[in-house]
Amino acid sequence: MTTDHKPPTILVLAGKRDGTLDPLAERAGVSHKAIVPIGGKPLIGHVLATLEQAWDDAKILVSIHDPAVLDGVAEVRRLQAAGRLEMRAAQHGIVESIETAAEGIDWPLLITTGDNALTTAEALHAIHASGVEQQADVVLGLAKREDIQAAHPDGQYGFYQFKDIAISNCNLFWLGTASAFSAVEAFRSGGQFFKNRGRIIKAFGLGNMIRFLLKTETVDGAMGRLSQRFGVKVIAHRFTDGRLAIDVDNERTYRVTEELLGA
DSSP: OOOSSOOOEEEEEOSOGGGOOOHHHHHHTOSOGGGOEETTEEHHHHHHHHHHHHOSSOOEEEEESOGGGGTTOHHHHHHHHTTOEEEEEOOSSHHHHHHHHTTTOOSOEEEEETTOTTOOHHHHHHHHHHHHHTTOSEEEEEEEHHHHHHHOTTSOOOOEEOSSOEEEEEEEEEEOSGGGHHHHGGGTTOSSGGGOHHHHHHHHOHHHHHHHHHTOOOHHHHHHHHHHHHTSOEEEEEESOGGGGOOOOSHHHHHHHHHHHHO
16 A cells, blocks of 8 residues: 555554563463454454555564564564564563664654554554644544444443543554654553553643643643643544554453454
8 A cells, every 4th residue: 555655664562561471361371462362363463464454665563572472473474574574672661662663763653552453554544644744743543432432332441531522542653753752751661651640740740630630621732731841742643433442451352352353
């Protein structure tokens, strides 16, 4: 597939969170969640097949602790044979993994995860175009609650409520240049970031935290404040396809994703 914009470098985060075995992986008898089977192939197989469809020549990087676990994934073998896919060593944190993978790349960088099986080529092109055309440093892919619930009533239970809409992220992030790491730095602690108020205050500031909790800020207003705090242009790309906010995090979302893949 070709577009008007130069393809990004694509990074798929497929490591183990905090270096521990994911419950879904344990249930499936595999070492990484990325190779948990669903819909006839490993989770990451669905992701890579979509990336392959989205661009004919984009470089794909996979960040994982043990690359050998992907030896049996057909999409990995095919993309490696075509010279399009390279492995990167996952680090102990999300930001460290991104920094390591991004060394020497051609910018911009489009980031997704190995469990994002419902992402689409259209979504990838849309967030990339948004970043390029708006000359952003960071683009966050978001979907609103109504669209997610329309895709599946059990698809997502947790939302971030703003003054204008309630949203969830779509595990799609776009970084324009290396300077974007000043904003990514906020997530260096990794894990369930938004469940820890101390991490949020440290990263975004007490004033921004209060506005978020009181729901007095719109999504675009919040992006503007983040841009000011980190000195880079941060924007939100709002998707209307609610499926994009459903990734495989637990038994419930595994079932939902399996159902939507089948449909």
